[in-house]
Amino acid sequence: MSSARVTPDQPGERVGATTKNQVQATLSDTRGFRNQLRAWLENHRASCVDSTSRLVRQPLGSFFTCLVMAVALSLPMGLALLLENVSQLGGSWQRAAQISLFLELDAGDTYGELLRDKIAEHEHVAEAQWISREQALTEFQEQSGLGEALRELPDNPLPGSILVTPEVIDKDALVALLDELKNMPKVQQAQLDLMWIERLAAILQMGEQFIFGLSVLLIAALLLVVGNTIRLHIENRRTEIEVIKLVGGTDGYVRRPFLYMGVLYGLVGGVMAWLLLAYGLNWLNDSVVQLAQLYGSEFSLSGVPIEDGFSLLLGAVLLGYIGAWLAVARHLRELSPR
Amino acid sequence: MIRFEQVAKRYPNGHVGLHELSFRVRRGEFLFVTGHSGAGKSTMLRLLLAMERPSAGKLLLAGQDLATITNSQIPFLRRQIGVVFQNHQLLFDRSVFANVALPLQILGLPQDEINQRVSLALERVSLKDKALQAPTDLSTGQQQRVGIARAIVHQPALLLADEPTGNLDPRLAAEIMSVFEDINQLGTTVLIASHDLALIARMRHRMLTLQRGRLIGDGEAV
Ligand SMILES: Nc1ncnc2c1ncn2[C@@H]1O[C@H](COP(=O)(O)OP(=O)(O)O)[C@@H](O)[C@H]1O
Ligand SMILES: [Mg+2]
Numbered sequence: 001m002s003s004a005r006v007t008p009d010q011p012g013e014r015v016g017a018t019t020k021n022q023v024q025a026t027l028s029d030t031r032g033f034r035n036q037l038r039a040w041l042e043n044h045r046a047s048c049v050d051s052t053s054r055l056v057r058q059p060l061g062s063f064f065t066c067l068v069m070a071v072a073l074s075l076p077m078g079l080a081l082l083l084e085n086v087s088q089l090g091g092s093w094q095r096a097a098q099i100s101l102f103l104e105l106d107a108g109d110t111y112g113e114l115l116r117d118k119i120a121e122h123e124h125v126a127e128a129q130w131i132s133r134e135q136a137l138t139e140f141q142e143q144s145g146l147g148e149a150l151r152e153l154p155d156n157p158l159p160g161s162i163l164v165t166p167e168v169i170d171k172d173a174l175v176a177l178l179d180e181l182k183n184m185p186k187v188q189q190a191q192l193d194l195m196w197i198e199r200l201a202a203i204l205q206m207g208e209q210f211i212f213g214l215s216v217l218l219i220a221a222l223l224l225v226v227g228n229t230i231r232l233h234i235e236n237r238r239t240e241i242e243v244i245k246l247v248g249g250t251d252g253y254v255r256r257p258f259l260y261m262g263v264l265y266g267l268v269g270g271v272m273a274w275l276l277l278a279y280g281l282n283w284l285n286d287s288v289v290q291l292a293q294l295y296g297s298e299f300s301l302s303g304v305p306i307e308d309g310f311s312l313l314l315g316a317v318l319l320g321y322i323g324a325w326l327a328v329a330r331h332l333r334e335l336s337p338r
Numbered sequence: 339m340i341r342f343e344q345v346a347k348r349y350p351n352g353h354v355g356l357h358e359l360s361f362r363v364r365r366g367e368f369l370f371v372t373g374h375s376g377a378g379k380s381t382m383l384r385l386l387l388a389m390e391r392p393s394a395g396k397l398l399l400a401g402q403d404l405a406t407i408t409n410s411q412i413p414f415l416r417r418q419i420g421v422v423f424q425n426h427q428l429l430f431d432r433s434v435f436a437n438v439a440l441p442l443q444i445l446g447l448p449q450d451e452i453n454q455r456v457s458l459a460l461e462r463v464s465l466k467d468k469a470l471q472a473p474t475d476l477s478t479g480q481q482q483r484v485g486i487a488r489a490i491v492h493q494p495a496l497l498l499a500d501e502p503t504g505n506l507d508p509r510l511a512a513e514i515m516s517v518f519e520d521i522n523q524l525g526t527t528v529l530i531a532s533h534d535l536a537l538i539a540r541m542r543h544r545m546l547t548l549q550r551g552r553l554i555g556d557g558e559a560v
Pocket of ligand 2: 376379380381500
């Protein structure tokens with residue numbers, strides 16, 4: 001029937017002036033802050049549920065994506081934690097970084113003790129110990145096994161010395177301290193064994209650089225993995241995306257389920273990484289403790305600190321989100337009508 | 339409702355979709371656009387959906403110029419339009435009901451209102467009893483009707499259809515056309531691109547005839 005077809009095109013009747021509102025006025029009123037908020041929340045809830053169920057419906061694929069993420073995350077994190085443990089170990093070795101100050105032979109016990117007290121007050125000194133000439137000789141006799149022979153000597157050839165345990169581990173500060181001590185009156189010689197400190201510092205720094213480089217690589221790999229997985233999801237849902245855009249879905253609406261997927265991958269990957277780290281460190285700790293005991297040390301690895309665990313989770317979620325966002329931004333444009 | 343003023347569409351590869359086309363469509367009209375394959379029918383619909391932008395001229399849809407519409411306004415424009423394709427574009431991973439509900443979910447309507455409106459739309463195309471079936475369980479004609487239900491469920495001001503009966507036998511085609519007429523009776527402006535002249539002639543509506551991007555006829559089909 002054509003009776004209804006020609007109606008005058010009255011200006012007031014036009015829909016266009018405020019495009020957003022007019023159509024929706026024919027549906028239930030979706031304007032107003034509360035309704036918009038409810039619609040927005042409802043969209044998010046639906047996206048989240050939908051994305052979760054999609055991932056659950058492909059358990060194996062999702063699991064492996066998350067596993068790859070977990071490995072990529074736990075590797076640098078685990079190394080960083082080990083390094084932190086080792087540098088704390090360095091802290092306990094600090095006692096071994098000692099400066100020996102050998103005094104001139106005519107410095108007596110009174111002077112030696114005075115100097116020791118003065119040095120002990122130095123801000124960079126943890127401890128100072130006076131070793132008199134007699135003590136030095138006795139120790140030497142005991143250690144060398146030359147006791148009887150040495151007793152025959154007319155004079156004690158050994159000087160008195162002060163054993164200084166520095167407070168700091170920093171190499172420059174140590175050298176400065178050494179200089180300062182060397183120039184004190186009646187100090188003939190000052191010895192500092194820096195080798196191990198230099199080595200440890202070098203190893204720690206190298207370790208840090210290595211971990212940094214590894215992290216950059218693995219983060220890039222991780223973004224690629226998430227991005228590629230999301231790209232596959234996008235391609236599988238090509239028709240759906242086209243239809244959604246044609247019936248008025250915004251870019252945000254199209255993007256949302258994929259972003260949720262990225263976040264979910266990140267979350268699960270992060271939890272798995274945390275578990276991997278916790279179990280890994282625990283497993284490693286058994287042998288570390290045994291090894292340390294052989295050297296008479298109480299050293300053991302600490303687990304994953306809770307703050308680091310949460311940082312890991314947050315980082316994982318963020319990376320999942322960013323990876324998804326990159327994939328979505330790249331592929332949606334070429335895939336559907338604007 | 340629709341106003342083409344010297345609208346031209348040239349594709350980047352040099353093909354010309356439309357040559358300076360001018361016409362108007364009033365609110366509530368029912369019209370066909372016909373012409374041979376390659377005449378520019380689909381181009382015209384894509385312009386109306388803002389899938390393409392005019393290369394020249396002024397194209398007003400409900401007062402809004404589609405030559406200058408911003409990308410962020412496009413989704414809101416499309417919410418006033420329903421589209422039906424020849425290849426219906428149904429999603430086979432979900433039920434008939436879920437397919438039809440999609441435009442309403444995008445609007446974020448509450449679930450009970452979605453249920454109500456989807457039932458209504460399915461009733462209009464006589465598929466109410468198929469709501470929970472998968473689209474694959476339906477015949478081609480039924481699938482096309484699901485596509486129509488999805489296009490009208492949000493009560494668009496304008497319904498566009500590109501060769502909606504292209505795959506159907508004449509009896510089914512006539513059935514689909516009568517569904518469009520019913521929808522038009524309720525006030526929706528309907529624009530159908532089709533080259534099925536026999537079918538169009540029987541329906542006695544306004545008909546625009548395109549030939550190589552130019553309008554060569556505007557009047558009731560005979
Ligand atoms: N995406 C496109 N890119 C380039 N040329 C196109 C595109 N779409 C259509 N055309 C050209 O525009 C003209 C009109 O096509 P179309 O609108 O699809 O016609 P119809 O739908 O009437 O068959 C044709 O010459 C076609 O080659
Ligand atoms: Mg066509």
